[in-house]
Amino acid sequence: MSDHTYSPAQGQSVLWMRLLLWALLILFAIWFLLPAYVVVGTSLKDLEEIRGGSLLALPHELNFSAWKHAWNEACIGVRCTGLEPYFWNSVFMALPAVFISTLLGALTGYALTKFQFRGANMIFALILFGCFVPFQVVILPMAQTLGRLGITNTVYGLILVHSVYGLAFTTLFFRNYYVTIPDELVRAATIDGAGFFTIFRRIILPLSPPIIVVSVIWQFTQIWNDFLFGASFTTGGAQPITVAMNNLVNTTTGVKQYNVDMAAALITAAPTLFVYIVAGRYFVRGLTAGSVKG
Amino acid sequence: MSRPPIPFTDRIARALPQIVVAPSFAAILFFVYGFIAWTGYISMSKSKMLPNYDFVGIRQYWRLFQMDRWSVALENLFIFGFLFIAVAIVIGCLLAVLLDQRIRAEGFIRTIYLYPMAISFIITGTAWKWIMNPSLGLETVVRGWGWESFRFGWTNDETLAVYALVMAAVWQSAGFVMALFLSALRSVDQDIIKAASLDGASPWKIYTRIILPSMRPVFMSAVVILAHLAIKSFDLVVALTGGGPGYASTLPANFMYEMTFRRNEIGVGAASAMVMLATVAAIMVPYLYSELRGKKHV
Amino acid sequence: MASLTIKNAVKRYGNVEVLKGVDIDLEDGEFLVLLGASGCGKSTLLNMIAGLESVTEGEIMIGDRVINDVHPKDRDIAMVFQSYALYPNMSVGKNISFGLEMRGVPKKERDQAVQEVAKMLQMDHLLDRKPSQLSGGQRQRVAMGRALVRRPEVFLFDEPLSNLDAKLRLEMRTEIKRLHKRLNATMVYVTHDQIEALTLADRIAILKDGEVQQLGTPAEIYDRPVNMFVAGLVGSPPMNFIEATVVRTDSGYAAEVMVRAAGADQTVLLDLDAQAADVSDRVGRKIIVGLRPEAITQAGQKAGGDAQSFPSDIDVTEATGADTLCVLHWNGKEVMARVSSGYAQIIEGTMDFAVDMSRASLFDPETEKRLD
Numbered sequence: 001m002s003d004h005t006y007s008p009a010q011g012q013s014v015l016w017m018r019l020l021l022w023a024l025l026i027l028f029a030i031w032f033l034l035p036a037y038v039v040v041g042t043s044l045k046d047l048e049e050i051r052g053g054s055l056l057a058l059p060h061e062l063n064f065s066a067w068k069h070a071w072n073e074a075c076i077g078v079r080c081t082g083l084e085p086y087f088w089n090s091v092f093m094a095l096p097a098v099f100i101s102t103l104l105g106a107l108t109g110y111a112l113t114k115f116q117f118r119g120a121n122m123i124f125a126l127i128l129f130g131c132f133v134p135f136q137v138v139i140l141p142m143a144q145t146l147g148r149l150g151i152t153n154t155v156y157g158l159i160l161v162h163s164v165y166g167l168a169f170t171t172l173f174f175r176n177y178y179v180t181i182p183d184e185l186v187r188a189a190t191i192d193g194a195g196f197f198t199i200f201r202r203i204i205l206p207l208s209p210p211i212i213v214v215s216v217i218w219q220f221t222q223i224w225n226d227f228l229f230g231a232s233f234t235t236g237g238a239q240p241i242t243v244a245m246n247n248l249v250n251t252t253t254g255v256k257q258y259n260v261d262m263a264a265a266l267i268t269a270a271p272t273l274f275v276y277i278v279a280g281r282y283f284v285r286g287l288t289a290g291s292v293k294g
Numbered sequence: 295m296s297r298p299p300i301p302f303t304d305r306i307a308r309a310l311p312q313i314v315v316a317p318s319f320a321a322i323l324f325f326v327y328g329f330i331a332w333t334g335y336i337s338m339s340k341s342k343m344l345p346n347y348d349f350v351g352i353r354q355y356w357r358l359f360q361m362d363r364w365s366v367a368l369e370n371l372f373i374f375g376f377l378f379i380a381v382a383i384v385i386g387c388l389l390a391v392l393l394d395q396r397i398r399a400e401g402f403i404r405t406i407y408l409y410p411m412a413i414s415f416i417i418t419g420t421a422w423k424w425i426m427n428p429s430l431g432l433e434t435v436v437r438g439w440g441w442e443s444f445r446f447g448w449t450n451d452e453t454l455a456v457y458a459l460v461m462a463a464v465w466q467s468a469g470f471v472m473a474l475f476l477s478a479l480r481s482v483d484q485d486i487i488k489a490a491s492l493d494g495a496s497p498w499k500i501y502t503r504i505i506l507p508s509m510r511p512v513f514m515s516a517v518v519i520l521a522h523l524a525i526k527s528f529d530l531v532v533a534l535t536g537g538g539p540g541y542a543s544t545l546p547a548n549f550m551y552e553m554t555f556r557r558n559e560i561g562v563g564a565a566s567a568m569v570m571l572a573t574v575a576a577i578m579v580p581y582l583y584s585e586l587r588g589k590k591h592v
Numbered sequence: 593m594a595s596l597t598i599k600n601a602v603k604r605y606g607n608v609e610v611l612k613g614v615d616i617d618l619e620d621g622e623f624l625v626l627l628g629a630s631g632c633g634k635s636t637l638l639n640m641i642a643g644l645e646s647v648t649e650g651e652i653m654i655g656d657r658v659i660n661d662v663h664p665k666d667r668d669i670a671m672v673f674q675s676y677a678l679y680p681n682m683s684v685g686k687n688i689s690f691g692l693e694m695r696g697v698p699k700k701e702r703d704q705a706v707q708e709v710a711k712m713l714q715m716d717h718l719l720d721r722k723p724s725q726l727s728g729g730q731r732q733r734v735a736m737g738r739a740l741v742r743r744p745e746v747f748l749f750d751e752p753l754s755n756l757d758a759k760l761r762l763e764m765r766t767e768i769k770r771l772h773k774r775l776n777a778t779m780v781y782v783t784h785d786q787i788e789a790l791t792l793a794d795r796i797a798i799l800k801d802g803e804v805q806q807l808g809t810p811a812e813i814y815d816r817p818v819n820m821f822v823a824g825l826v827g828s829p830p831m832n833f834i835e836a837t838v839v840r841t842d843s844g845y846a847a848e849v850m851v852r853a854a855g856a857d858q859t860v861l862l863d864l865d866a867q868a869a870d871v872s873d874r875v876g877r878k879i880i881v882g883l884r885p886e887a888i889t890q891a892g893q894k895a896g897g898d899a900q901s902f903p904s905d906i907d908v909t910e911a912t913g914a915d916t917l918c919v920l921h922w923n924g925k926e927v928m929a930r931v932s933s934g935y936a937q938i939i940e941g942t943m944d945f946a947v948d949m950s951r952a953s954l955f956d957p958e959t960e961k962r963l964d
Contacts, residue, residue, distance in 0.1 A: 185677050
């Protein structure tokens with residue numbers, strides 16, 4: 001832990017500890033990377049190579065035909081359109097839902113922290129519990145409600161669902177961020193003559209980019225990766241990509257095309273992985289923010 | 295002396311915070327609490343294929359607990375939940391301690407450990423299912439290396455399928471636990487560590503006696519969040535084992551989906567959902583209560 | 593400019609009464625300091641004047657206008673906060689002009705007003721910087737500028753100097769005093785620092801547990817504290833409280849104290865004849881004699897008109913520069929005396945001290961109230 005001088009014997013044991021440390025780190029890294037390696041490798045092979053060769057063997061050549069097939073030819077159920085339309089379904093579902101839930105979460109968090117009205121804590125506790133409700137318990141009424149609103153099996157239905165259930169998390173994020181902004185700022189602005197929305201727009205929002213990034217990344221990841229709501233409320237052409245991908249993999253007609261399955265998995269994972277690699281720092285902050293309440 | 299009445303616009307301005315919170319709160323009240331009540335009622339109704347509001351008391355619950363599929367699902371949840379939480383915490387904690395040793399390329403290695411958190415359980419399931427493929431997967435590869443008795447086709451084995459779920463779920467979540475612990479490790483007061491090493495404590499002692507005990511709150515958070523993840527687990531099962539073989543690896547969430555959307559047993563499905571909610575509430579409510587109460591007066 | 597009237601102001605949160613009926617009348621241009629420990633209600637009262645907290649009962653008036661229900665922005669007040677509360681995302685210039693912008697003042701006038709204030713506070717060169725680029729003292733100036741630019745009826749200060757280091761605090765204190773003279777504005781200033789209170793205030797209101805203990809000029813507060821709480825709060829080092837028995841003497845009454853001199857306790861009678869208080873009915877009973885350290889000083893150095901002097905042992909001395917504080921033992925307790933620094937060489941031993949009993953305050957040991 002500190003820079004003491006070691007005797008040669010101690011130096012030996014420190015070296016061994018260091019080797020053990022690195023051995024463990026690399027072993028775990030292999031375990032974490034194995035699926036990624038296998039998925040990418042398989043997606044680049046043709047079926048001959050998959051059946052004939054080893055799972056861990058490198059592909060003979062970079063063959064992207066499985067990717068192309070998964071993107072716009074593969075059959076999902078009876079529709080052989082590839083994943084492309086479903087990819088756009090997910091995009092059109094995720095973007096508005098992320099925007100709405102983030103905006104509402106920011107406003108709610110702001111009102112709950114900077115204007116401590118009677119019952120604000122109670123309201124927050126009730127909203128917070130919404131983060132942890134198992135969604136199975138809301139699926140049935142939701143299906144009925146969507147039916148009555150006439151938006152079953154549409155992107156709009158999923159936008160509504162994800163906006164509402166994401167709201168609990170975004171409120172938590174913003175609330176926890178805004179409690180760290182001094183109340184005196186709001187008081188000073190009030191005396192300066194700014195109202196609720198002016199303070200939000202001119203003072204609070206300019207301070208919010210870090211938490212906005214966290215909220216957007218979290219919501220985008222959650223919504224893109226959702227399977228339960230997509231599977232419960234949509235069928236056929238309105239499905240989000242996760243559901244379509246699962247159907248593609250489990251379509252039993254014809255020869256099992258493992259390379260196409262893996263390419264489909266990659267395409268489905270690509271957007272969130274991209275976000276993770278570009279803005280991993282904020283992604284981690286969102287993950288840990290969910291566990292630090294109060 | 296009479297005071298002038300408060301102008302109407304001022305009243306509105308004063309109520310703005312409440313007005314702004316109202317839609318969100320109303321949405322949560324309706325879509326969360328209202329729906330829970332709704333599902334609760336359906337779980338006590340005659341509903342089969344369509345919702346039916348004839349009250350039958352706890353008959354659906356009684357039927358639920360008669361079903362072998364449900365007992366299997368509950369049993370699986372306990373096995374899966376316990377192993378998943380325990381293993382994920384042990385590995386996550388180990389990784390955090392390893393990464394805390396001032397190693398080079400820490401950021402890079404952390405990125406590798408954490409990337410599974412960014413992808414969907416559906417993809418995790420699909421990938422591991424392929425790796426566990428009995429004829430083309432890792433099993434064949436390792437046997438080819440000479441280890442003839444190696445078995446990795448867990449997804450096709452009635453007893454092993456649950457462990458396949460644990461394996462994939464740990465793979466996905468261990469990095470998250472690591473991130474939690476690592477940030478807690480980094481926030482331990484450095485002066486205490488200095489004081490301890492001046493007192494002659496070895497690094498091992500410092501970890502086991504000072505640092506790890508001080509992380510109890512993080513440990514609690516990790517347990518609660520993982521437990522919550524375990525109870526909600528649905529997509530991983532769908533993609534990895536499909537609940538099979540048969541229904542050997544089904545979990546309550548999958549049971550609920552199966553009953554509600556495939557078997558026209560809405561009442562039983564609702565009852566199973568309520569049991570899941572009760573389980574989550576039993577874990578979350580005390581936790582949230584202590585978290586909120588502890589910090590309210592700061 | 594306007595007067596400020598607080599009539600029986602009460603603040604309750606649920607069942608907890610934070611302010612229990614405060615009455616303060618402030619004339620136009622007066623500088624009032626609210627002094628008290630944290631939790632005494634002084635900040636709550638200030639926030640009520642600002643309109644940031646509602647008034648449970650009573651009335652607050654600026655001029656002859658009741659402002660209980662008037663929105664803060666319409667009260668014609670400005671406030672300087674302890675943390676300065678500068679908007680982090682805005683430049684200094686924007687920070688200062690924000691209030692004017694909110695009131696719809698045209699850009700040209702705003703710029704001009706900002707320039708004027710910046711010149712007055714000597715910070716014209718800082719206008720384009722962000723608050724995070726400023727030092728503590730500069731931030732404090734910006735916060736002042738933000739209040740000044742609007743030329744309000746009443747200025748409110750919430751412990752504005754407590755985040756500054758000692759030297760800056762002195763500088764800014766003088767600056768605030770100068771501003772008050774120049775603007776001749778009504779000001780209310782909250783602090784827990786009694787020296788700030790004494791130096792700045794026209795009048796001081798001392799609060800404890802939501803009640804005003806004493807409202808008066810700094811001299812009244814310092815020389816004639818109404819109770820032991822006020823006496824102990826103001827002055828540094830604090831007033832000595834000496835428990836003494838009242839006895840009859842030839843000329844009238846005296847307080848009997850045991851003073852340690854030459855290693856033994858000696859009886860000393862502190863003459864009470866200069867006191868306005870009537871102690872005739874207290875003969876044989878205890879009273880508290882309050883003596884500020886400067887009322888006990890070296891003999892011969894003419895402490896006052898009719899100072900009496902007697903020897904006392906010095907336990908410890910603390911040189912503060914201008915003066916030296918000596919710790920004496922009276923009635924078995926420590927008593928502080930202030931001696932001019934010419935005597936700083938004296939470390940231990942016995943010395944003659946003069947006590948000016950005309951500056952003493954007498955208190956009832958039960959009620960802790962001043963006897964007058």
